[in-house]
Amino acid sequence: MKYLGLIWSNLKRHKLRTALTIASIFVAFLLFGFLFAFKEAFNSGVRMADADRLIVRHRVSLIQTLPVSYGPRIASIPGVASVTHMTWFGGIYQDPKNMFASFPVDGESFFDLYPELTLPAPGRAQWSKTRSGAIIGRSLAEKFGWKTGDIIPLTTPIYGEPSRQAARDLEICGLFDTTKKGGDTSALYFRYDYFDEARPRGKGEVGWFTVRVANASQADTVAAKIDETFANSPYETKAEPEGAFAAGFAQQIGDIGKILIAVLSAVFFTILLVAGNTMNQSVSERTGEIGVLKAMGFTGPLVLVLVLVESCLIALTGGLGGLGSAWGMLTLKNPVASVLPVFYVPESALLLGSGLALALGLIAGALPAWHALRIRTAEALRRNG
Amino acid sequence: MSTTGPDLVRINHVTKTFHRGAEDIHVLSSLDLTVAKGEFLALMGPSGSGKSTLLNLIGGLDRPTEGSVEIGGERIDRLSERDLAAWRARHIGFVFQFYNLMPVLNAERNVELPLLLTNLSKRQRRGHAENALKVVGLSHRLKHYPRTLSGGEQQRVGIARAIATDPTLLLCDEPTGDLDRKSGDEILTFLQTLNREQGKTIIMVTHDPHASARATRTVHLDKGQLAANAPAG
Numbered sequence: 001m002k003y004l005g006l007i008w009s010n011l012k013r014h015k016l017r018t019a020l021t022i023a024s025i026f027v028a029f030l031l032f033g034f035l036f037a038f039k040e041a042f043n044s045g046v047r048m049a050d051a052d053r054l055i056v057r058h059r060v061s062l063i064q065t066l067p068v069s070y071g072p073r074i075a076s077i078p079g080v081a082s083v084t085h086m087t088w089f090g091g092i093y094q095d096p097k098n099m100f101a102s103f104p105v106d107g108e109s110f111f112d113l114y115p116e117l118t119l120p121a122p123g124r125a126q127w128s129k130t131r132s133g134a135i136i137g138r139s140l141a142e143k144f145g146w147k148t149g150d151i152i153p154l155t156t157p158i159y160g161e162p163s164r165q166a167a168r169d170l171e172i173c174g175l176f177d178t179t180k181k182g183g184d185t186s187a188l189y190f191r192y193d194y195f196d197e198a199r200p201r202g203k204g205e206v207g208w209f210t211v212r213v214a215n216a217s218q219a220d221t222v223a224a225k226i227d228e229t230f231a232n233s234p235y236e237t238k239a240e241p242e243g244a245f246a247a248g249f250a251q252q253i254g255d256i257g258k259i260l261i262a263v264l265s266a267v268f269f270t271i272l273l274v275a276g277n278t279m280n281q282s283v284s285e286r287t288g289e290i291g292v293l294k295a296m297g298f299t300g301p302l303v304l305v306l307v308l309v310e311s312c313l314i315a316l317t318g319g320l321g322g323l324g325s326a327w328g329m330l331t332l333k334n335p336v337a338s339v340l341p342v343f344y345v346p347e348s349a350l351l352l353g354s355g356l357a358l359a360l361g362l363i364a365g366a367l368p369a370w371h372a373l374r375i376r377t378a379e380a381l382r383r384n385g
Numbered sequence: 386m387s388t389t390g391p392d393l394v395r396i397n398h399v400t401k402t403f404h405r406g407a408e409d410i411h412v413l414s415s416l417d418l419t420v421a422k423g424e425f426l427a428l429m430g431p432s433g434s435g436k437s438t439l440l441n442l443i444g445g446l447d448r449p450t451e452g453s454v455e456i457g458g459e460r461i462d463r464l465s466e467r468d469l470a471a472w473r474a475r476h477i478g479f480v481f482q483f484y485n486l487m488p489v490l491n492a493e494r495n496v497e498l499p500l501l502l503t504n505l506s507k508r509q510r511r512g513h514a515e516n517a518l519k520v521v522g523l524s525h526r527l528k529h530y531p532r533t534l535s536g537g538e539q540q541r542v543g544i545a546r547a548i549a550t551d552p553t554l555l556l557c558d559e560p561t562g563d564l565d566r567k568s569g570d571e572i573l574t575f576l577q578t579l580n581r582e583q584g585k586t587i588i589m590v591t592h593d594p595h596a597s598a599r600a601t602r603t604v605h606l607d608k609g610q611l612a613a614n615a616p617a618g
Contacts, residue, residue: 002501009489292485295446296499297474299467378446381481 025318033326036349104195123174137185283368291380311365319357399452430606478547537568
């Protein structure tokens with residue numbers, strides 16, 4: 001601790017150089033935070049998936065629909081505990097930029113399949129008796145300032161209504177929360193019967209079914225039975241565990257993990273060069289001073305540690321600043337809420353980023369620290385005078 | 386005149402050779418020298434005579450190729466690098482020609498630097514530093530940075546730094562070499578005062594006969610050997 005004053009003074013030696021180096025590291029780790037938020041967003045579906053839940057969709061594509069009549073047939077398959085269905089509505093509130101996740105669902109069976117979503121009993125009761133009723137997640141309510149009892153108009157570009165004309169007036173019956181950490185409360189669910197009666201096409205059809213199996217270890221077997229049931233029909237199915245479905249959805253974008261690693265490796269390498277150059281210059285300029293310190297009795301290892309600590313302080317200031325800013329910005333506001341409702345920097349990324357920032361400091365400072373350790377005192381003093 | 390005591394420094398048959406590629410450069414040749422405790426010794430000689438090399442050997446900054454260097458009864462040429470560093474911290478104070486102050490630290494913090502290697506608390510370190518600056522007459526410049534000090538003041542800070550740990554031996558390499566006559570005289574007066582009033586043993590390398598006249602004894606080096614051994618006149 002007593003050497004911190006000396007280290008701090010050396011950091012202020014060339015304030016502009018130090019500030020620019022810290023700024024470049026800051027930007028790199030800000031990017032790190034955002035990229036990991038993207039990764040988390042795409043993988044959150046996988047993480048939130050229950051092992052005993054299957055998604056049953058049209059074999060060709062998720063955007064193809066299935067008959068709602070499939071529901072009772074799926075329920076009768078051995079190993080199936082319960083079934084519900086959902087459909088992507090693509091609801092927009094007033095302005096296209098206010099698109100958020102909205103689904104018509106079967107209100108009776110919905111909570112059997114998604115017990116992690118909690119809705120107080122009065123809200124459930126109200127929704128059950130309100131044909132145009134909807135339930136909304138708490139974060140969605142907070143975003144628009146909605147509350148129970150509000151009537152909200154939603155349009156959709158999917159079902160043929162002209163834009164900017166209210167196609168659905170929905171009455172908010174309650175706000176739901178989730179018991180899962182990082183779970184999504186930015187969605188709206190309304191009644192399928194209300195949706196189906198009003199839509200001009202696709203009546204009697206749903207987007208997909210969600211199935212709960214009686215035994216999670218039998219999930220793959222049950223999925224195969226479901227597909228077998230509807231094989232060679234006009235609406236063949238593809239049933240898979242919820243986690244696999246979410247992973248496959250993310251894979252449409254690309255291998256997020258590999259893209260992330262490639263981008264971050266390039267960034268880290270570049271920043272390493274920047275930070276390494278800064279430390280190298282800084283120590284080279286101080287060869288004489290290092291000689292003086294050694295002449296006074298500072299040992300080689302002590303001088304090495306001082307250089308490394310200096311390097312780590314630069315890296316950690318920029319790194320933790322960038323990570324913290326990414327975390328703070330995304331905690332305050334999700335800039336892509338309509339597309340990625342779950343968008344935050346996970347704790348694991350903060351820990352990893354902190355570790356990388358420390359590693360950056362150590363690696364960038366290693367060569368100049370070694371030089372400072374090895375330089376002979378008499379030789380260093382000669383350079384100073 | 387200060388009172389001198391037993392030998393503090395013993396240089397016995399010391400040879401120093403530098404190897405530069407295929408070439409050997411013989412700087413010191415079988416040199417013998419003793420310096421008594423409390424003595425103020427001036428080392429004079431032409432450029433390349435080995436004065437600074439000898440000073441470096443005495444200060445533990447280098448090792449002899451042959452021979453022994455004994456300070457206060459301890460063979461410092463046998464110490465490990467780590468032990469030598471600890472020994473320097475305790476026993477040696479350096480005063481350099483170009484002051485070698487840290488530009489990023491003010492006067493007080495510069496003087497405090499060698500005290501960081503002790504077990505003193507922050508308050509004690511600052512107290513020692515203030516005292517040392519008071520001795521050299523710079524109490525009013527504690528918080529000033531080297532760039533705002535004159536050459537003479539910077540050298541006084543250098544001296545304060547050198548004496549802050551109360552070392553056994555002060556080694557001065559051309560302490561007035563970069564100063565005008567007036568400032569140089571002030572520095573020499575300080576050194577003389579340290580020697581006479583505090584009994585500090587000082588070895589000073591200098592080109593300047595005016596400076597060497599302040600010493601209690603002057604020795605001359607030429608081509609790596611002692612050429613004369615005469616007291617100051």
